Amino acid sequence: MLRLGYNTTGFARAKNMAQIVETIHDLGYVGLELTMDKGHYHPLFSDRNAQKQLARQVTDYDLAIVLNSGGRFVLSNVAHEPSLVSGNEVERDEFVKFLVETIKIAPNLGARIIHLHSGALPNGVDPEAAWDWLVTSVAYLAEEAMRMDIVLGFEFHPAMFIATLDDYRRLKKQVNSPALKLTLDIGHVECTETRSISKVIEDCKEEIVNVHLEDIKDRTHVHLPIGQGHVDFADVFNGLKSVNYQGLISAEFNTNDLEVDECLLARKTLEYLHPLL
Numbered sequence: 001m002l003r004l005g006y007n008t009t010g011f012a013r014a015k016n017m018a019q020i021v022e023t024i025h026d027l028g029y030v031g032l033e034l035t036m037d038k039g040h041y042h043p044l045f046s047d048r049n050a051q052k053q054l055a056r057q058v059t060d061y062d063l064a065i066v067l068n069s070g071g072r073f074v075l076s077n078v079a080h081e082p083s084l085v086s087g088n089e090v091e092r093d094e095f096v097k098f099l100v101e102t103i104k105i106a107p108n109l110g111a112r113i114i115h116l117h118s119g120a121l122p123n124g125v126d127p128e129a130a131w132d133w134l135v136t137s138v139a140y141l142a143e144e145a146m147r148m149d150i151v152l153g154f155e156f157h158p159a160m161f162i163a164t165l166d167d168y169r170r171l172k173k174q175v176n177s178p179a180l181k182l183t184l185d186i187g188h189v190e191c192t193e194t195r196s197i198s199k200v201i202e203d204c205k206e207e208i209v210n211v212h213l214e215d216i217k218d219r220t221h222v223h224l225p226i227g228q229g230h231v232d233f234a235d236v237f238n239g240l241k242s243v244n245y246q247g248l249i250s251a252e253f254n255t256n257d258l259e260v261d262e263c264l265l266a267r268k269t270l271e272y273l274h275p276l277l
Helices: 017-027 048-061 090-110 127-147 163-174 187-193 195-204 235-244 262-276
Strands: 005-008 031-034 064-068 115-116 151-155 180-185 208-213 215-217 219-222 249-250
Touching: 005 064, 005 262, 017 048, 017 195, 017 262, 048 090, 064 090, 064 235, 064 249, 090 127, 090 180, 127 151, 127 163, 151 163, 151 208, 163 180, 163 195, 180 187, 187 208, 187 215, 187 219, 187 262, 195 235, 215 219, 215 235, 235 262, 249 262
Parallel strands: 005 031, 005 249, 031 064, 064 115, 115 151, 151 180, 180 208, 208 249
Antiparallel strands: none
């Protein structure tokens, strides 16, 4: 059976990490994707006791866990800055250090997959220079990940420098590391591909290590609650079953963008998707 998890961004307004994990478990999810956040858990700002408590909860609840380094404000108050393609070298290095620390703590939390993306190309930054920075950084991170028996699940994102599946494949070819794999965000596929999602899944079956779910309407990149857009989730789940996908499938909403009851959204998401598992 496919395994359904929930991203902690779906509890953006909640501040108690232990309560968030308990809620995800009690609702019936079998995994969680932990997005690094200063208000929840952050490898640079949370103390060792918080790490131990989180690890103990995940173990006690027998939850699969993926770490997500792609939060909006992990190191600044500017969305997705710094990133791997920021124009400032010092800031890029700061972000790489954050990613290395995430790799280091992952085994302590029981995580073997770390999600990441490129970041958006700032105005005035040369795309060729940004490409070189990205390849160099990701190759280094892949080496660090291999040392820790971690896999990087790189996500293409329509608002980012690596925006499409073809972009990801170009990066994968140049980095050429077994530690670099694919986070397949179903909404991003809906926005950037014309093929059915199940065909994209079949095409990427050897690469996918992590899956994100959200609904999308009119191919516009806005994460909507399941059932409010045009994604064919039966096709999605049939596609994942057909390739014997074994990783986590995490519903991903940033509830700072949605006027919703966070617990109700999580419950309704599971109710909608559980019959498809």
